[in-house]
Amino acid sequence: MKLVGISFGDFPSCPLLLCIALALCFNQVSSTTNETEKLALLAFKAGITRDPFGMLNSWNNSIEFCQWYGATCSRRHRRVTVLDLSSQGLFGSISPHIGNLGFLRKVKLQNNSLDHEIPPQVGQLRRLRIFLLHNNSLVGEIPRNISSCLDLIVLSVEKNELTGEIPRELSSLTKLQDFSLSNNNFIGSLPSFIGNFSSLVALSLGWNKLGGSIPQVLGYLTNLQYINFASNRLLGTIPSSLFNLSSLNKFGAAFNRIHGTLPIGMGLKLPNLEVFSIGYNQLEGPIPPSISNCTKLARFQISSNIFSRKVPSMENLHKLSWFGIHHNMLGSGEHESLSFLCSLTNSTELESVNFSMNKFGGVLPKCLGNLSTTLWSFAATEGEIFGEIPEEIRNLINLEVLFMNRNRHSGVIPSNLGNLQILKLLQLSDSNLRGTIPSSLGNLTMLIQLDLHGNDFRGQIPSHLSNCRSLDGLDLSDNNLSGAIPPHLVGLSSLAIILNLSNNHLTGILPIEVGNLRALTALDISDNLLLGEIPISLGDCTSLVHLWMEGNFFHGSIPQSIKSLGGIEYLDLSCNNLSGQIPEFLAVFRSLELLNLSYNKFEGMLPCEGVFKNATRTSIVGNNELCGGLPEFHLPNCISKSYKSRKINIVIVFASVIFGVLGMALIVVLIYLCWVKKKVNEQVSSSMDDSRLNVSYGTLLKATEGFFATNLIGVGSFGSVYKGILEDNGMVVAVKVLHLVCRGALKSFIVECEALKNIKHRNLLKILNVCSSSDYQGNDFKALVYEFMDNGSLE
CATH class of the missing domain: 3.30.200.20 (Phosphorylase Kinase; domain 1)
Structure with missing residues (x-):
């Protein structure tokens, strides 16, 4: 059979051959296209500089590219439709060749460390519906031609380092449901074209540098459920149209410059509201009483505004977990201004309550003990609250944070406070508390910070506090504590931030156990009645940055071990009885910013290097035996002082001889008088005993x-x-x-x-x-x- 030179014209009625020819042509095109996609994936791999989990090791010729990890192909055409390499710790850049994967519908590259810019070739992905790049290190601007991806419903690039304005070209993405650009460096104003996204459900633009006002048109997006504008530079008021979005369940606009008031009926129009966070703005007026109708509300955060008047009842907010109204002008100083606390007892999922820095007055109600046991944080600081701390607080057994400082409390610390055994942070400072520090605080073995300064506590520091082996900060300053410093407490090696025992009446020595504070950065034992020598072990506290020991009765010289404190910045040893020469190593401390050695008994030559070069950073007044140093210190010349000292020594020796002779004579006379008047003395002694x-x-x-x-x-x-x-x-x-x-x-x-x-x-x-x-x-x-x-x- 002769087949050479056959043409389709020779077989005008042969459709079978035509189909075969077309199939061969299609296979050739399909093979070419598949090879293009394979090469595009390999180019993507080449842009990855680090693959810690080895997920791209399968991307080689040993298996078909549709079986490579993270690549999903369509069954019919064997084209890549999904690229999912999320959360793989990848470093590198996104290859421009990604634009050759024309059938891609989903790109999931979130939670990696990808950098460089988003390649503009993504605009070629016309079938793209989901584009997730959040939590990377991408830079540059959003490509404007991404507007060609008309089927896009999810665009998430939050938590990157993107810049520039939000491109106006994105207005064509009318099918968007999730638009997330938060945690970048976008500038400009909030684009009003977002009002065209009629299907939008979630809008997240927080933590950028966006300015202007919130567009009124956002209130017409009837499907909108989530809005986040936090930490921008927004001005103006919250549009009234937003308070008509009955679908809204989360609204966040904290850390802006928004002013105005909240509508009285907002709670009636937002029945699905779960999160309402508008703190750190300039909003004023009362809290709408209708807020109690938002029965799904879990988080209510309006702190750092200018809200005033009475806090309404929250009795219907059964799901409330976070209640933050601190730093406002709420309350009136009257007793009933705290009545809202009792309404919170219906919130069985309550975790955090903070109403600090307001004008609340009166006594904390006993219903405080009826708050949910899920409560882990309670803060009521800087108010006008007076009276005793209710003992019912012992019922809050899961409390980890308790801040009640700077009030007008009275009475003592409830001894049953030791029941809160998972308490980590306790601040009761500047609150007019008195009595002794209860030893039951030693039961708080998980305590990290304890601040009781500025009260009227008396008696000794309870040694049981040494049981708090997680303590990294302790402040008992400005009280009337007395007695010795407990050695086990001052040797608590967990202390790393501060140990402040200043302005008390502590006596005795500084225990040598202080050397265990190797991680401590600040030690303040000033203005007490401590005596003895500075312990050599203090040199083991090599992390010290601040050391205040002034206003005590320490004597002796500065130990040589102190030269180990090379990172010290503030050192105050003034108003003691220290003597000897000023150590040369103090001049070598490069970090030393302030040195106070005033009113001691130091002698000899003053160093001239380091901190001693600056008279404004060094104080040595009241040490009359010092000499030399910079002229600014106004000390005598050491040579002339030495000559004067020799003259004085000669006079002293001569005077000593004369007074020695006179002293011997006086002793003889006294012995004679004692012998002559022995009986008289016995009678006087007896008389003194009787009248004692x-x-x-x-x-x-x-x-x-x-x-x-x-x-x-x-x-x-x-x-x-x-x-x-x-x-x-x-x-x-x-x-x-x-x-x-x-x-x-x-x-x-x-x-x-x-x-x-x-x-x-x-x-x-x-x-x-x-x-x-x-x-x-x-x-x-x-x-x-x-x-x-x-x-x-x-x-």
Whole structure:
């Protein structure tokens, strides 16, 4: 059979051959098209620089491209219709060759680390319906020719770094249902063409730099359920048309510059509202009472506005979980202004309540204890609330955050507060609370921060607080606490942010356990009655940035171990009894911004480097034995001071010889007088014993107002002297309290008692009594009670 030179004209009635020829042609075209799509996918793979999970390893010639991971093909034509590589940790860029995948309907590349621009070739994907690129690192502008994707119903590019204005060309995407551009850097105004998206359900434009006003036309999108404009630069009012969207369930416009009021009947027109968040704007007027009709409302957040008047009842909001009305002008200072709290007891899913920084007054109602046990955060700070903290608060067993600082509370901390065993943050500062700090707070073993500063707490710091082994911040400053610092508390290694015990009446030494605070950044023990030397272990606190120890009675030199604190920025050791030379290593601290060594007994040459180059950052006044340094410090020259010191030493030696001779003579005379008047002295001693006042530890505690700092007359090596007034007869006395923690203090006490027993002289103060007892904590207490000589002389 001869087939050469056959033409279709030779077989005018042969449709079978025509079909065969067309099929061959189609297969050839189909094969070419498939090869194009395969090459487009390989080009996409080439743009990926990192594939941590190896998901693109299957993209090779060993298997058909329709079986590659993330690629889905149509059954009939074997064309790629879905590209889904979401949440694979991919790095790289989107290849422009993606435009050759002309049958793509869905592109899902969200939750990766893709960068560079969105290629404009995506405008060739005319069949595209879903385009998800959110949570990447894409830059540049939205391609304008994406407007050619007329079937697009979901466009999500939020959480990228896109810039520019929202292209007007996108107005052609009238089938859009989800339009999400939030968390980028878009500028310009909210485009009014969004009003053309009649099918729109979700609109998310938050966290950009969009300005202008909210378009009125948005209120005509009857399918709209979700609106988010938060954190932009929007002005004007909320269009009244939006309050007519009965389909609306989530509305967010916080952190803008919106003003105006809320419609009185908004709760009647928005029956499906679940989230209403408009905080940090300039809205004013009352909270609409109709809000109680929004029975599906779960989140109500209107904080940081200018809302005023009474808070309406929330009794119908059974699904409410988040209630934030803080930082407004709500309430009137009257007792009933807190009545809304009792209406919240119907909210069985309540998680957070915050009504801080308003004008609420009165006493916290006991119904507070009836709030849902799902509540984990309660904040009522900076108001006019007074009275005691209700003990019923113990019922909120799942509470993790409790802020009630800066009010006008009274009374004590309820001891049953220790029942809140998963409490993590507790702030009761500046609230006029008194009494002792309950040891039950030691039961709060999950506590992270405890702030009780600015109250009137007395007594000792409970050692049980050392059970709070998650504590990273503790502030007990500005109280009337006394006694020693508990070693286990100051050695709590979890403390990392701050330990503030300043402005109290703490006594004793700084425990060596302070060296355990290796992660601590700020330590403040200033303005107490602490004594002894600075512990060497303080040098182990290598994370310290701020260290305040001023206003105590520390003595000795600055230990060399402090040179380990190379990151210190603020160091204040002023108003102590420190001595010796100023260490050279302080001049090497590069981070040191403020150094205060004033009013100590430092001597020798002042360094001239580092912080000592700046007289405004360094204070050394009140150290009369220092010399040298910059001229701005106005210290004497060290050479001339040395010469003067030698002259003074000669005078001192000469004077010592003369006074030594005179002293020996005086001792002989005193011994003679004691021998001559022995019987007389015995009678005086007996008389003193008979007339001695009946003085106990409690009496001396009252007389000196708890050994208060303002009654402190002076401090010696082994004791502190306080002025006091005895309650029984009003007699003014001087009470010398021995520091028994100091070595030799007890021996000094015995020697002084023995000397005063055997020696009487007109120039010696008359001793009234000796108190040897125990304080209220069972510690040994020894004191000498003298007559008080007011403005007198000991000569």
